[in-house]
Amino acid sequence: MFGEERTERIIGILSESFFPILMAGLQYTIPLTLITFTLGLILAFFTAAARISGFMPLVLLTRFYVWIFRGTPLLVQLFIIFYGLPSVGVTLSPFAAAVIVFTLNKGAYSSEIIRAAILSISKGQWEAAYSIGMTKSQALKRIVLPQAVRVSLPPLGNSFISLVKDTSLAATITVTELFQKGQQIAAVTYEPLWLYIEVAFFYLIFSTVLSYFQARLEIRYGRGIAK
């Protein structure tokens, strides 16, 4: 397919770019993913809890929040926060802007996953918890959530893996994460095909590692369930 000289050049570029791209992944992509997923989950949990609390002001507030962040593109949300907010005097670093937007976006989607998981636990479980004297929050925490976690792990795992890949959008607001780094190197070496394949490879590795941890968690929370 190529001459020997071309092949050598490509191998040279790929091996030289390996560590810069890996570093961009370790420095930005991974932290961005882990931080926003953790914050997003916490936000999602409280949003779901507010939704099922039945307290109208909270219900309406959280419905409004989910409506906005599910109904608009992630890319547009990034641009509003990073490029738009400075015009009203709020200037954020690219990384901070990315964390805020991804957290709010993930929180909105994941809250629906958690809410659905909570609603999937039978009414009999709530009643049994009440019957031994538990309050609503004790029943939620001790009886319903541990079972809901198991239900929510597969969809949350999906959402986590899609987050790894969504972080590439942070390139558009100048975060030099994995994809941005690949783009920069492709621009000077004129080998976009091979560089973007290399970039894709890194995303694949990161996602695979995450899937592995998801599988481990599913086993742990599967206790008490007939196989």
Added chain:
Amino acid sequence: MITIDNLYKRFGALEVLKGVSLSIEKGKTAVIIGPSGSGKTTLLRCLNLLEMPDKGTISLGNKTLNVTAGTRLKQAEIVSFRKQTGMVFQSYNLFPHLTAVENVMEGQVIVLKRSKDDARKKALSLLEKVGLRDRADMYPFQLSGGQQQRVGIARAMAIDPEVLLFDEPTSALDPELVGEVLKVMKDLANEGRTMVVVTHEMKFANEAADQIIFMDGGVVVEQGTPNEVFNATRNPRTLQFLNKVSER
């Protein structure tokens, strides 16, 4: 021990309880019988406020609840009233993510704030009592229906309730497993626990009950000793029901 006075409950357009009054003495076993839809389960669920009655008075232990149209109870009031009761459910409702012994410990640790050691000790002795000491570390899915229901009974007793409520505890069981559950219940009745049992097991009612309450159409039609209701009744509705049941 338990006094219910003029209790009403409706679900939407359907009036399920239409002025129920009765009283049950401490240490006695009362069995509520009646055709399906007669309101017996609803009445039982009103006793621990899983259903909030619309109107009427319930006295249980040392607490009295007087409910009228505008009554809004705080969670703390509901919980402190409910803690006087333990409930056994038709579909067991064990916590599937906890082992048998953990199921029986849960209320003690979380609600009564007992230490884990004390709770475990008590849980194991209750499991012993229902004949499941050797199944303590199994998960509900590893137990038969009858075993699960016996764990359910141990769980209900663990919080030291004044009254045990049984909501058709054997209706979901395979016929050959009914006996083991009824035996545990009979033992408890003989120990002088206060129990209110909704059931279709007429033999159990006849042998274990101190008091039979026959409900139909949302009211108590007749009540008395098993002999008075099963053998000596002249009430046409009771007779009709008993005839139907004995045809099975």
